Amino acid sequence: MTAASGPNPVASAAAPEDGRAGGFALYVHWPFCQAKCPYCDFNSHVAGRIDQAAWAAAYEAEIARAAAETPGRRLDSIFFGGGTPSLMAPEVVETVLAAARSAWGFANGIEITMEANPTSAEAARFRAYRAAGVERLSLGVQALDDRDLRALGRLHSAEEAVAAYRLARDIFARTSLDLIYARQDQTEAAWEAELTRALALVAGEGGGHLSLYQLTIEEGTAFGERLRAGRLRGLPSEDRAVALWEVTQRLTEAAGLPGYEISNHAVPGQESRHNLIYWRGGDWVGIGPGAHGRLTLGGIRWATEAERAPAAWLARVTRTGSGESRREALSPCEAAEEWLLMGLRLAEGVEEARLAALTDLPERAAELVQMGLLTRGDGRLRATAAGRPLLDALLRRLLA
Structure with a gap:
């Protein structure tokens, strides 16, 4: 199991609530x-x-x-x-x-x-x-x-x-x-x-x-x-x-x-x-070869990944008590980016308040709203009917 390298992860005040609120x-x-x-x-x-x-x-x-x-x-x-x-x-x-x-x-x-x-x-x-x-x-x-x-x-x-x-x-x-x-x-x-x-x-x-x-x-x-x-x-x-x-x-x-x-x-x-x-950015446990998971623990959002090869995963669980091969702490900004990537796939869109860690998002989103590719309303950011087929391009623009 490996932890994130570099600076110590910083807990976001929103992370525990968000992870649990999503299910x-x-x-x-x-x-x-x-x-x-x-x-x-x-x-x-x-x-x-x-x-x-x-x-x-x-x-x-x-x-x-x-x-x-x-x-x-x-x-x-x-x-x-x-x-x-x-x-x-x-x-x-x-x-x-x-x-x-x-x-x-x-x-x-x-x-x-x-x-x-x-x-x-x-x-x-x-x-x-x-x-x-x-x-x-x-x-x-x-x-x-x-x-x-x-x-x-x-x-x-x-x-x-x-x-x-x-x-x-x-x-x-x-x-x-x-x-x-x-x-x-x-x-x-x-x-x-x-x-x-x-x-x-x-x-x-x-x-x-x-x-x-x-x-x-x-x-x-x-x-x-x-x-x-x-x-x-x-x-x-x-x-x-x-x-x-x-x-x-x-x-x-x-x-x-x-x-x-x-x-x-x-x-x-x-x-x-x-x-x-x-x-919706909830928490989930992923088990089995290559399974990914997301867990909010101690105020930190963790990304987990299991050993991919079936025989190696089975041996790892049997011998070490864990099939997990990687665990990385996500910064509040990384977690917000994930919510955006996943949430904009939904017709309901995402709550803009949850994306506060992306400090320049409002300016980038405003341009795409003007182009008719995103819409804002009720505190949510959504892709329009014209924007949904172009979602990959919109996300690249928002997260550039």
Whole structure:
């Protein structure tokens, strides 16, 4: 574990209140997949054999370690992410949830989410996960077109995806569906038809949430290598990407699932409470290989990171009692920058008072307000409809 170098961290008077006001969550990273998708830059690995009992014990130990640092907190959310958590034995899920309840206790209405893939083998476990305590399933469909599913390296068909989502709707209290758009050779008409089909699937009781991500080509992925070699053709131009974005906003608004965040759309009340904790600057414990966390301890906002390699993380927990490989204190200014980066993704924007550490922010924001890219009102700073597609550029300007 390493502390921040340089001057001693300075506690911000706002930091403890802010971290607690945003909520408290547990993120559990399961690093294993059946296959590595060519677009994926997450910390995921293919393994022939997994000692599920050893992983359950390691998660249990990490929860106990984190709980000793955070007495008196109550969990608002637990999220099993990956990787592919639906490859996790239901007994591991039960162990994690029992340990978390014992360590912190659950807030009323706690949200417990698991990411899953829609292959028939994984869908067969849905009832066991619900019995273990998962109440919200986020299904990684990614496309409703078989040709594009193959291009994305997915192991399911569109028919399997639809069947798995309908099964999930019958079993879980809440569901979400993920899609990737701005894919190779995708037209506006094709995306409109596909998104219309997805919206029809998620409408109604128990649904009402879509995560819609534009395809991005990341360094270190198979797609990144193909692009560098000139073998990834048909990617949309900037104008086409904007047009696809506009189709997305128009259809989701009309269906009653407005974009509450740049890539997330929900019927009001169906928003992801776990992700809102991230975006609103709350605290969360991150356990599992490569997991990140944010904790407000002793008036200081700490950024934590776990060992990335699965075997090394497991050995570290077993031998040293901690899977954490890095811990850094954030200055009040750094914490404010994070709140801005995350909070401006939300339609609700950010409270300007929380960004007081950025002393020249008002002047920079005023210029962008004049340009119609940001708006101010009720003490909040928000990106406008024109500014949201340009959010990365706005943030670079604000934080330059």
